[in-house]
Amino acid sequence: MINKNKLIDKFISYVKIDTQSDPESSSTPSTEKQWDLANKLVEELKEMGMQDVTIDEHAYVMASLPANVAHKVPVIGFVSHFDTTPDFSGTNVNPQIIDKYDGKDIILNKKKNIVLSPDYFEDLEQYKGQTIITTDGTTLLGADDKAGITEIMTAMQYLIDNPQIEHGEIRICFTPDEEIGRGAHKFDVKKFGAEWAYTMDGSQVGELEYENFxxxxxxxxxxxxxxxxxxxxxxxxxxxxxxxxxxxxxxxxxxxxxxxxxxxxxxxxxxxxxxxxxxxxxxxxxxxxxxxxxxxxxxxxxxxxxxxxxxxxxxxxxxxxxxFNMKEKVEPVKHIVDLAEKAMKAVHVKPIIKPIRGGTDGAQLSYMGLPCPNIFAGGHHFHGKYEYVPVESMIKATEVIVKIAELTSEKYKKENL
Structure with a gap:
């Protein structure tokens, strides 16, 4: 079982760090403050026992979880970005935790009369009874994509703590400047060394995307x-x-x-x-x-x-x-999408396969030789004060990562017999 409280604590520790990117800057990362979270992630990865932990001069963080099986398994990867959009303030993020959401209006900020209402945001209705993390109405939340980072970090810790789950080598990477379209610009695909990867950067639970604008x-x-x-x-x-x-x-x-x-x-x-x-x-x-x-x-x-x-x-x-649209590069290796779909079903998540109305690092990475579909991270209404994420969706995303690793090993074990 994924520890819910630890996942919440980890997520909140990440969103409280301001990592807003800046399209007017020509440096990578585009803002110095992105280093704060990048360096924190490096230390956490080392402490949890990940191998080959590196951070380069542009703040790209990479690490490996070695295989725990003898048979040959392709190296797979998981990717998320740590910057937040320049479209809305990410300074002094003050998350609110709504336990056992009752399906009614959520007062984000009483003083400013800012309300997150299911009358306007109908998607809230599907999370009645769950734990929801919201903003306080003055900033964005940063679930895009610190939810993805939380899920990858939690999944790696879970695999370390549960060595009975068989998996091949897993590579992870956290990138800067995705929100300003540069997240993959200085991504070293050769150094990453994965045959394929997944970005954990989608929205609602179940999303699985391999088409984008x-x-x-x-x-x-x-x-x-x-x-x-x-x-x-x-x-x-x-x-x-x-x-x-x-x-x-x-x-x-x-x-x-x-x-x-x-x-x-x-x-x-x-x-x-x-x-x-x-x-x-x-x-x-x-x-x-x-x-x-x-x-x-x-x-x-x-x-x-x-x-x-x-x-x-x-x-x-x-x-x-x-x-460009990653579909052209992913369709020839469609089995990687099928694998993610199978993993979702295995953890009781209904796959929602649809085109992304946006872009992810995965779109560029697919054209750089790393096919990279996108998987839900769980958040809703990114880039503004109405952003929120159900904790149960983050747990399911974490379970999907673990299951993809397990199913990949299982698939290639059968092929090697």
Whole structure:
């Protein structure tokens, strides 16, 4: 049995450490404070008896649990990230533990009247009677992805404490800067040495994902002409109005708040400007590669059309690909997904196989030669004050890790007979 109280204590110790990443920084990790948790994990791994514990100059933490069987078993891995999103504060996280949740509204912050309600967040209803960890309404929680880290650490300790469970060599890695799209950029796949791995970075219990968005980021710079408003007739060009035209010319219903499933979108994530210059930051997402390329072309074509309209080079667009759909790399080794599905069923978790409306380190790692499906970590409503995680979901994720290790050994034991 997984020790519930120890798992809770471990998780809370991690989320209390501020590890917010910074997209404006060019260093890796992008913030110095990410080292605080990275170094803590290194010490804990050594104390629990993991082998080959390393941390490199970019804060990537790796460790091994040696095989306890004589037969040949492929090296498998588990990966999570320790940074939290820059979209919402991760400073002074103060988790609240709701024991035996009664299915009613949860008061996150009475003073600010912040309520986590099943009337709005219907997913809460499925966790009635369970233990839920929430925020205090002023920060995010950090279950993305400190729940995944907790589960991997707890699973490794469980395997160490229960040597009767047969397994091959297991490699683990904790990465920085996943939330700003760089989690795998400096990941040493060769050093990691696994044949395949799993990111523990999904949401609700049962999620198993091996499809994700193709992703790009776009920076749109729009240039106007600033003239004294009293003498601006036929001279001033207000870049903010051009920006407004650009925004409204993209498909209004193809935005995150209007799409689901495999539907792609354009997302205006940030804008700032004045008369002279306005900058728009977009992310572009689509599961289908052809649709993805068409979205990028649409944006570039729109920029050219506006330039023609104003008869000047008033729009500059830079688009950079970020990651691609891992399905192309995972499908040829689909048995690794089947193994995870079997493990879930073995611990009484109903698999929910669906595409990720986002990305994980696993997407990039799959293209770097490490096929890497994504497994639930248990949290809900990441990146904001309504984030929460049921403890029972974290326990189930831990059990899935253990069972994957056991089933992998069992599978290859049969093949070696």
């Amino acid at each position: 193709n992703a790009a980021g776009a920076v749109v710079k729009i240039f106007g002409k600033s003239v004294h408003p009293g003498y601006a007739k036929d001279k001033m060009i207000n870049s903010q109005y051009i920006a407004q035209d650009f925004i409204s010319s993209l498909p209004r219903l193809e935005t995150p708040e209007h799409t689901e499933g495999r539907q792609g979108f354009f997302h205006l994530s940030k804008m700032q400007g004045d008369v002279e210059e306005t900058t728009l930051h977009y992310i572009i997402r689509d599961h289908d590669k052809e649709h993805f390329e068409a979205r990028k072309k649409m944006m570039l074509d729109l920029g050219r059309e506006i330039c023609e309209q104003y008869e000047r080079e008033c729009v500059q667009i830079e688009i950079k690909d970020q990651y």
